Amino acid sequence: MRKASMKLTFCFIMKVFKGSLKYVFYFFSHRILRHTAVICTSRSLNVRATVCRSNSLEDEEGRGGNMLVFVDVENVNTSEAGVKEFHIVQVSSSSKHWKLQKSVNLSENKDAKLASREKGKFCFKAIRCKEKEVAAQSSEKYTFADIIFGNEQIISSASPCADFFYRSLSSELKKPPARPSVHTEKQSVEDAVRLIQKCSEVDLNIVVLWKAYIVEDSKQLILEGQHHVILRTIGKEAFSYPQKQEPPEMELLKFFRPENTTVSSRPSVEQLSNLIKTSLHYPESFNHPFHQKSLCLVPVTLLLSNCSKADVDVIVDLRHKTTSPEALEIHGSFTWLGQTQYKLQLKSEEIHTLQLKACFVHTGVYNLGTPRVFAKLSDQVTVFETSQQNSMPALIIINNV
Numbered sequence: 001m002r003k004a005s006m007k008l009t010f011c012f013i014m015k016v017f018k019g020s021l022k023y024v025f026y027f028f029s030h031r032i033l034r035h036t037a038v039i040c041t042s043r044s045l046n047v048r049a050t051v052c053r054s055n056s057l058e059d060e061e062g063r064g065g066n067m068l069v070f071v072d073v074e075n076v077n078t079s080e081a082g083v084k085e086f087h088i089v090q091v092s093s094s095s096k097h098w099k100l101q102k103s104v105n106l107s108e109n110k111d112a113k114l115a116s117r118e119k120g121k122f123c124f125k126a127i128r129c130k131e132k133e134v135a136a137q138s139s140e141k142y143t144f145a146d147i148i149f150g151n152e153q154i155i156s157s158a159s160p161c162a163d164f165f166y167r168s169l170s171s172e173l174k175k176p177p178a179r180p181s182v183h184t185e186k187q188s189v190e191d192a193v194r195l196i197q198k199c200s201e202v203d204l205n206i207v208v209l210w211k212a213y214i215v216e217d218s219k220q221l222i223l224e225g226q227h228h229v230i231l232r233t234i235g236k237e238a239f240s241y242p243q244k245q246e247p248p249e250m251e252l253l254k255f256f257r258p259e260n261t262t263v264s265s266r267p268s269v270e271q272l273s274n275l276i277k278t279s280l281h282y283p284e285s286f287n288h289p290f291h292q293k294s295l296c297l298v299p300v301t302l303l304l305s306n307c308s309k310a311d312v313d314v315i316v317d318l319r320h321k322t323t324s325p326e327a328l329e330i331h332g333s334f335t336w337l338g339q340t341q342y343k344l345q346l347k348s349e350e351i352h353t354l355q356l357k358a359c360f361v362h363t364g365v366y367n368l369g370t371p372r373v374f375a376k377l378s379d380q381v382t383v384f385e386t387s388q389q390n391s392m393p394a395l396i397i398i399n400n401v
Contacts, residue, residue, distance in 0.1 A: 011160040017041045045086060045114075046074045047208050047227045047240040053307075054125065055279040055394075067126040069093075069100065069231070073208060075114040082214045088112035090209040091122065091147045092156035094165050098204045099145035101127045112149050126204065154209055161207045161226060168205075168228070192377055195310045196267040199274045204231045208240075234274060235389075272386035275312050275375040276346070277305040280368055285397040288360075296360040296398060297337065300368060303353050306346040311378040316342040316354065318371050334366045335359050345378060360398050369394040 018040045025033040054066040071091065077083050093100040104123040114120055129143045142165075144157035156162060205228060212223040227240040281301040288296035306312050318336040337357045346352055358368060373388040 011164070012039075012041075013164065014041055016043060042083075043076045043078075044212065044225060045208070045210060045227055045240070046076045047206075047229050048072045048237055049206050049229045049231055050237045051126070051202055051204065051231045051234055053234065053274075053277050053389075055277075066128075067098070067202070067234075068104070069124045069126050069204070069206065071122040071124070071206060071208065071229070072119065073112075073114060073122070074119045075116055078116055082216050083116070084213045084215060085116075086114045087150070087211045087213070088114070088120065088122075088208060089148075089150040089152075089211055090154050090156075091124065091149070092154075092161055092207040092209065093126070093145045093204060094142050094156070094162070094207070095129070095202075095204045096141055096143070097129055098126050098202065099129050099143050100124045100147050101145070103147050103149075156207060156209075161209070164226070164228060165205055165207070168230075192310065192379060193267050195308050196271050196275065196377070198309070199307045200234045200271050202231050202234060205229070206231060235270070269386060272376075273389045275306070275308050275377075275386070276314055276373055276388045277307055278371070278373050278388065279303045279305075280371075280394045282358075282368060282394065282396055284395075285399060287399045287401040290361075290363070290400045294361060298358045298360065298396065298398075300356045300358050301353055302356055302371060303351065304344070304346065304373070306348065306350045308377075309348045311348065312346050312375050313378050314342075314344045314346055315374040316344070316371055317374070318356070320370055336371075358396075363398050363400045366396050366398065367393050368396055 020036050020038050023035045023037065025035070027033070049069060049071045051067050051069050054068045073088060075086050077086075091100065091103075102125050104125055112120055112122075124147060144155075144162065146153055146156050154161075208227045208229075210225055210227070212225065214221045214223060229238045229240050231238050279302075281303065282298065286296070286298050290296065302316070304314060304316070318340040320335070335358075337359045342354060344352060356371075358366075360366065374386065375388055376386060
């Protein structure tokens with residue numbers, strides 16, 4: 001067809017580069033078009049992200065397991081004078097089990113701009129995907145979600161975001177499945193360890209989409225790009241660029257005969273501390289007439305969620321652990337009334353509530369996040385209970401009326 005034209009969009013994954021790229025286009029009637037383009041890439045953004053469990057109320061369907069995703073974005077472009085600023089236009093996610101729901105941002109200004117050497121911090125709420133959403137996906141069963149900061153939404157599932165994401169998974173999908181163990185007893189131990197490890201696994205891919213405004217020859221150009229960060233474990237920081245590792249110090253060579261060469265299948269303490277999620281529900285402030293009643297009783301609900309797919313033995317200890325004079329001052333007029341220790345067994349992904357009562361004798365600001373929770377698998381794979389990760393400070397204000 002004469003005088004016809006076509007536009008093609010190319011997306012590249014490359015390091016800092018300056019040179020030329022050669023293209024060869026094949027089209028009808030076995031014709032070839034060759035083209036050479038000069039490309040210069042420079043440093044743009046550095047993205048790091050972490051994920052932790054949320055202590056907020058459970059979602060409307062009571063499924064629980066909400067998480068908070070923190071994303072730090074830094075403009076590391078310092079050499080290019082023509083680069084004015086970077087605009088964060090959208091943050092997207094892709095996962096089999098999780099999706100970003102909303103941005104936790106107190107500012108009403110949704111336009112996120114980063115000039116040279118500036119940093120920005122974003123916080124998002126992530127929820128579990130609904131079963132019908134997962135079933136509606138393709139054979140890969142990945143759910144995409146988009147959080148918009150600009151005026152236009154980019155459908156990440158139908159954009160290069162998805163292409164880059166699936167390409168990164170190609171190497172993992174080609175791995176052969178693990179062969180089952182012959183020993184039944186050893187296999188049961190490995191299965192239990194795997195259940196514990198799954199409590200800390202996330203497998204959530206974060207995509208930061210941006211636009212860069214460049215002034216060149218008195219003209220303003222707009223470049224578009226994206227950065228990917230894969231979150232695999234709760235509490236472990238992930239980066240868009242590989243971090244430089246310092247070389248280890250030189251040590252004297254030691255020769256020894258190892259007594260036992262078998263690799264221990266015992267999970268780490270960090271993995272064991274993620275079996276149970278705890279959250280406290282209470283009024284932010286409480287009014288009490290201390291001149292009429294000297295004791296102020298406040299109802300508090302402690303919510304325990306089993307994050308594993310196995311039965312877990314749980315011990316809740318309400319006694320204050322005072323290790324310093326400062327701790328004695330803080331908890332001197334605050335105590336838990338009634339039973340101070342509970343022993344429970346939570347089934348797979350079970351949620352259990354404990355009704356507690358906090359007693360105060362003075363006004364002030366108190367931290368209710370003192371209950372200590374210990375947990376272990378019920379099948380005795382772990383001998384002792386492991387202390388669960390402490391929740392965020394739970395502050396309550398006691399007023400006199």
